Each structure stands twice: as C-alpha cells, then as structure tokens.
Amino acid sequence: MSRARQPPLVTGISPKEGAAWTKVTIRGENLGTGPADLIGLSICGHNCLLTAEWMSASKIVCRVGPAKDDKGEIIVTTKSGGLGTSTVSFKLLRPERIGILDQSAVWVDEMNYYDMRTDRNKGISPLSLRPSNPLGIDLDKGKIPQKDMELTFPGMSGDFTSENFSATWYLIENHSGSSFDQLKLAASNLKKQATKKNEGSLAYVKGGLSTFFEAQDALAAIHQRLESDGTERVEGSMTQRLENILNRASDTADTLFQEVLGRKDKADSTRNALNVLQRFKFLFNLPLNIERNIQKGDYDVVINDYEKAKSLFGNTEVPVFKKVYAEVETRIGALRSLLLEKLLQTPSTLHDQKRYIRYLSDLHAPGDPAWLCIYAQHKWILQLMQNCRDEFIGVSVGAVDSEGDTRPSALGRLGHTASLKRGGSLRTPRPRTWRFETPQQVQFVEKLSDVVIGQLPNFWKLWISYVNGSLFSETGEKSGQVEKSKKNARQRQNDFKKMIEEMTHRLVKLVRGALLPTTLPQTDLNLYGGWENKTELTGAWLTQIIHTVRGCHDALSALEIPNDLLQVIQDLLLEMRVHCLMVTLLHTAEDVKRLAEKEDWVVDNEGITSLPAQFEQCVVQMLQSLKEPLEIKPGEINVFINCLEQLSTKTNGDIDTSHINVFLCVQEQRLLIILSNCQYLERRTFLNLADHFEKHGFTGTEKITQVSATHDNKHLDRNLFEAYIERRADPIAGSLEPGIYAGYFDWRDCQPPTGVRNYLKEALVNIITVHAEVFTVSKDLVPRVLSRIVESVADEMCRLMQCVSSFSKNGALQARLELCALRDAIAAYLNSESNSSFKLALDALPQLHSGGDKKLLEELLNKFKSSMQLQLTCFQPACVQPVKR
Helix, strand or coil: CCCCCCCEEEEEECCCEEEEEEEEEEEEEEECHHHHHHEEEEECCCCCCCHHHHECCEEEEEEEECCCCCEEEEEECCCCCCCCCECCCCEECCCCCCCCCCCCCCCCCCCHHHHCCCCCCCCCCCHHHHCCCCCCCCCCCCCCCCHHHHHHHCCCCCCCCCCCHHHHHHHHHHCCCCHHHHHHHHHHHHHHHHHHHHHHHHHHHHEEEEEEHHHHHHHHHHHHHHHHHCCCCCCHHHHHHHHHHHHHHHHHHHHHHHHHHHHHHHHHHHHHHHHHEEEHHHHHHHHHHHHHHHCCCCCHHHHHHHHHHHHCCCCCCHHHHHHHHHHHHHHHHHHHHHHHHHCCCCCCCCHHHHHHHHHHHHHCCCCCCCHHHHHHHHHHHCCCCHHHHHHHCCCCEEEECCCCCEECCCHHHHCCCCCCCCCCCCCCCCCCHHHCCCCCCHHHHHHHHHHHHHHHHHHHHHHHHHHHCCCCCCCCCHHHHHHHHHHHHHHCHHHHHHHHHHHHHHHHHHHHHHHHHHHHHHHHHHHCCCCCCCCCCCCHHHHHHHHHHHHHHHHCCCCCCCCHHHHHHHHHHHHHHHHHHHHHHHHHHHHHHCHHHCCCCCCCCCCCCCCHHHHHHHHHHHHHHHHHHCCCCCCCCCCCHHHHHHHHHHHHCCCCCCCCCCCCCCCCHHHHHHHHHHHHHHHHHHHHHHHHHCCCCCCHHHHHHHHHHHHHHHHHHHHHEEEEEEEHHHHHHCCCCHHCCCCCCCCCCCCCCEEEEHHHHHHHHHHHHHHHHHHHHHHHHHHHHHHHHHHHHHHHHHHHHCCCCCCCCCHHHHHHHHCCCCHHHHHHHCHHHHHHEEEEEEEECCCCHHHHHHHHHHHHHHHHHCHHHHHHHCCCCCCCCCCCC
C-alpha cells in the first residue's frame, strides 16, 4: 500500500499585492506532480487556472484575475492531493475606472482582457507556450564547455525554440546526469502535453460551437440578401447605401469625439512640455543657479553643474536647448574671467592660487593659467624687492602699474595681509627704539630678506606643484591634465630658471648697492645704488647684515633650490664677510701697528718680549666681534686664512721701529728677538688662538693653525732667519781666506806645522760670540743658528781647499790639522751639509802615509784642544735638541 499524498500548501506569494492581471509567483509544498496534476488555482476567489504555469512541486506562476474580493487566500487543487490550504493572502488593488468621455491627466491604454466567464480549465496556458522545462523533470546542467558543444554539433542549437534545435545537444546540456527512468518519465510528460494541447484546442471549439453556428447563420443571411438584391454594382444598391451609412456614422463619430480628441491632443502637448520642463529643469535652471553659486563662491558646484550640462547638451541640436546652453556658456565665460582676475591678484596665498588654477583647468580656460600665475607672482616679487630700496632712499613708495594708476605700496599691502604672515621670525623682538638707532641699510636688508623669505617659498612650491601635476590632482586622477601640466613645465623649465636667477640677482644687486656699491657696474648704480649719503656701517652692523643674508640663503636652500641658482648669494656672502673682516681688521691692524710703539725689546726668560701677548689680546678682542663673518657655513670659504696672513704681516713685517733708540740694541739682536717671537707665535700663540676659536664655536681650527703656522709665520720666520745668518755668517766665512794666506803663506812651501794658526782660532771666537748672542735671547735658537753658521764656514773651507793647486807635505799636514781641529771643535753643530763639506775638503788633501805624520797630527790636535778647552766648552752638546723645521 502506498501512502496518500499530502494536500497542497501555499506558504508564499510574490508580490503580495497588485492590480488585476499582475503576474505573481506562488511557492509552497505538494503543488502537484506535473502540469496535468494541477486542476485548480484560485486567488481571492477568482479562478486563475487558465494563466497558471506549473514550474515544480514548490512553484507556480500565474496572473491574478479581476476578483470580487479585495483580499483573499491562494488555494491550489491537485488530483493527487486534493484541495489545498494557504498560510498567506493576496491583496487585490482596484484601479479607478475611467470612462471614454471622462477627463483624465493620463491616457488610459486599451487592454485585451481574457474572457474568464467560462471555466475552460483544460486549455494550455498562454504562459506555457515556451516552458522553461518542457520535459518536466529536474534539470542537471552539465559541465561541457559551450565551444565543445558547438564543435560537436555544428550549425545546431540547444534552444528548443530554435529552427536548428538539436535534442541530443539539449539532453547533454540539461540532463547529462539524469537516469533512464527519469528520461522515460520525461517522454511520458511530453506525450501528455501533446495530448493536452490537442484536447485543449478541441475544447475551445466545443465551448464556442453555438457562437460559430450563430456567425454562420448571420453570414448566410447577409449572403442571401445580397444575392436577392442583385444590384451590387448599381448606384443606389443596398451595398452602396450601407457604405454611405457607415461613412456618415464614422463622420458623426469623428464630430462627436472631435472636442474630446482635441482636448486629448492639447493635454498631450501640455503634458509633453511639462515632462520636458520637469525632465530638463536642471538645464533651464542652470544659468540662474550658476549666477547664484558664483555670488556665494561655490565654484565647485558651478563646475560640476557645467560638466554635467556639457556632457548632456554640448552637442544638442534642439533649438531651445541650444539657446539655454549658449546662456550657460556666457555665464561660464564670465566666471573664467573672474577666476583669472582672482588668480592674478596679489597678494594671495598658495592655497588660493592652486584652487583657482584647478577651477580654470576644470572650466577648460584657454592658455595656461598656472604659468600666468607664476609669471605674475614673479613680477610682483621683483616689484616688492625694488619697492624696499625705493622706500629707504626717498623715492615714491607707491607702485605704479602699466596704466599709470598709483596704488598703495605693495609692501604696505603685504604687511596688512594676515594670510601671508609666517609662523616665526628669524630675529628676536626689537625694542621700540630699534628703528631709530639702526642704520637704514640694516633695516633695508632685513625688510628685503622678509620679502624674499615670505614670498619666494610659495613661488617655488607653486612651480613644484606645476611640475609634478599636483596643481590639478592631489590623488592622481585627471591624468590628462597632469600629463599636460608636466609637458608644459618641461617646456618652460629654462624660463622658470631665469625667473629664479632674476630674483636672486635682484636680491644680490640691491644688497650690493646698499653695502658694496663699488662692486656694481655704473649702469646698475642708478637702479640699486643711492646710499652715498647714508651712515657708514661699522663691523657690528655688518655682522648683523651677514646674519640676515645667511638666514635668507638657508631658507631658500631648505626649499631644495639648486645650488647653482643660489651661488650668487654665496658670492655675496663671501664678499660681505671679507668686507666685514676688512673693516674690522683695519681697526685691528691699526692697533697691531701701534704695538711697535709699545715694544721695549725687553726679553723675558722664554726669550720673547711682550709683543706676542699683546698681539694675542688684540686678536681675541677681534674674535669676539667677528663670530658671524668668521663662522664657516656649508659651502662657504674660510676667509680667516687671509685674515691671519694680513695680521702676521702687519704684526712682524710692518713693524715701524724708526722711533726706537738704536743704542738699546743692535739690529742683529732685534732680528733675534723677532725670531724668538715668531717661534713663540708658532708654538704657543697660534695654539692659544685656536683654543679661543674653539671657545667661540668656530670650526676648522686645525686647518687655520696649520696654514697660518706653516705658511705665513714660516715665511716671515725664514726671511728673518736668513737675514740674521747673512749678517753673522758672511763676516766669519769672509775672514777665513785672508787669515789663511796672511804673511804670504803658501801651501807648497811652508814650515812643518807647530799648531793651529790664529785665523782659525779667531773664527772659532767669532762663532762663540754668535753663540753667546743667541743664547742670551733664546737658547732654543742656538742649535738652529749655529748649525747654519757652521755650515757656511765648512762650505767656505771646502771651497778654499779645493782651490789649492798643490800641497807640499808640510802644507797638507797643516791643512789637515786645521780642518780636523775646526771639525772637532764644532762637532755638536754639524749637519749633513757640513759633514759633506768637511769630507770633500779632506779628500782634496794628499793622504798621510807615514806613521810619524799621523802621530804628529794627533799630538797637535790634542795640544789645540787642551789650550782652548775653556773656549770650546760652549760647543759641547746641550740637552736642547735642534728645532726641526
């Protein structure tokens, strides 16, 4: 026994409400096993079986008929389950019925209603003409690619409505996984549908059989009357009269409905006009909206509306649209002019400039607004800089434009523009009396620096935004405008470089005209000079100006402006630093010159006078006022080297000693004292100055001391030393030759040697005199001086020995005795040159071969050393080593 099927149950309907003939989808359970199993469907009490389309046991699609009830259930009846139930309801919306002569705002379209008076529930639903599942079994879509199916069945189709329908293709595509039993069931369903279709057609005929008979009788009667009349082709026949009657009826109907149809046409035209106005009210209201938004400053809204209108009506051929759109273009043209005027207006902030440039770009303004803005800013900044100079030298402060209108000073407008105020200042707050106490050149440079620092950064940032395209897009969209901007920037790169160069050169020329007018050509003095009657600046004010210009240079360098564009400012700084140094050094040099007046030539225990200490004090006082110009910033040149060169020269080389009593000390002693002072400068004073430099925060002191000590002081020391050696060594060396040949002495004819002759003893005494003179001033100079004296004497002895043509035995012994005696006496001060000279001199003598001669030479040498032991003691090696230079 099989279990009985459950009755149908409707659990849902979509939509839940609607007017008659609304297509609805019914869902539920047990809604039938197939189309033939569905025998009843009512919605709100109306039979809807005729329009029902069975989809599956849980889904039915149909149309709602004109039911009597406004709200009711959905009842499904099947053969297998019987009368069903419903958990949902449907609400029928009844439209207002409008008669053919009733006035209405809309035209009611005629509809072909289904005649539902007869209960013909066995016909095929109109919705079933193209069933989605004609086999009536579950679909099982295959995974075979569409291309493979087309290759397998060329020229065929899997669509059962197509003329080239292929059943095999359809089965492979939709039922590749179905079983044989299911396919048998599908074949049975197809047979039932075919039988049902035939029965349905026959049922339609059976139901309307009486109607067919009535129509047949009427046609037969009309045919009989026409045959009996027999005058179809004669005037006044029944057919002609019938045609006339029908024409008059048509004319009467037209006359009757003429007013109605006229009202309909008028209503349609009015309705169409209203629809156009309603649909295109955006365009018709756009000119007024543009005007209002421009007055409010809502330029973004205007641009968006314009873009929308341009895309919709830019190419329209409708006259009314073209007229309104032309008015829109007129307003947009006025807006372009307004925005361009605002863009070129000065002063303005970078934010406003970018905003106006974007607006003009979005409005497709002709030309290149960004470059126009850059050019205008360039001219305005140059004018501001020139106005600074004109204000201080008494020229009219008003800026005159090209039309000749005198406007308020650009500097005044700049000062009163809150939007241009910087976040901080490079200078500390000034007292109220500062303006009256500060020279006008200093005020001018600071005001000029404020203009440059305040305006040039925004100008540079505007260019950078122009280069990278961020003027038009911060996030990267609008690539077309960005690429166009980059292309224009590449083409105008050289022009912008010239603008920056013009600004930096204008800055430098204005400063030069105020501080260094001699560095300007005569043609530029009229534009940038005019400060001749102003106060001459001191070193302190020049230092403050250097600080201001450096701050301006640092601010521009922070913008990553190329160094070659800022090189002119570096050159200006170098000349200003040198100028400041020279102004200060003039006073210092005068003080150093006057140190000679204070020189008393009194030597202390270290072999120096008070002059180095006084010189160091002068330099320290100078450093305290030259911290700013001496400080070396990145990329700047060390000007202190030149400073020390001048100071060294003026301290030692230019000392005026004409007023000193010549009896205080001889010239040679003064040279020794100066040499001692130079040594002290090198070993102590310059190191002390380096310490002072480090205390004042200066860098590069090692280089300063190295260059100063090894170049300037070295040169002075060498000159003084050579002068002293020349004064002392030449007389000693010059006395040797007359002493040797005194008394007509001849090396070829002389007596056997009895000891060292007096000329050599006199030379040794003279060397001892130089030793004593140097030792009294500075014992550190003794090895250096005596080494050069001995070198000069040894060289002279070598020359004299090499000039002798021949020696006798006694002459050779006498010459060897004197050379050895001199060499042994001054052995402590021999150097490589001296040793070489003595060796060459001894090589020029004949060699001693007999033992008696060697013994005699040794005895005479010992006798000489014994007799002059006291004098030769000063030549003993001392603990003080020679100074290496």
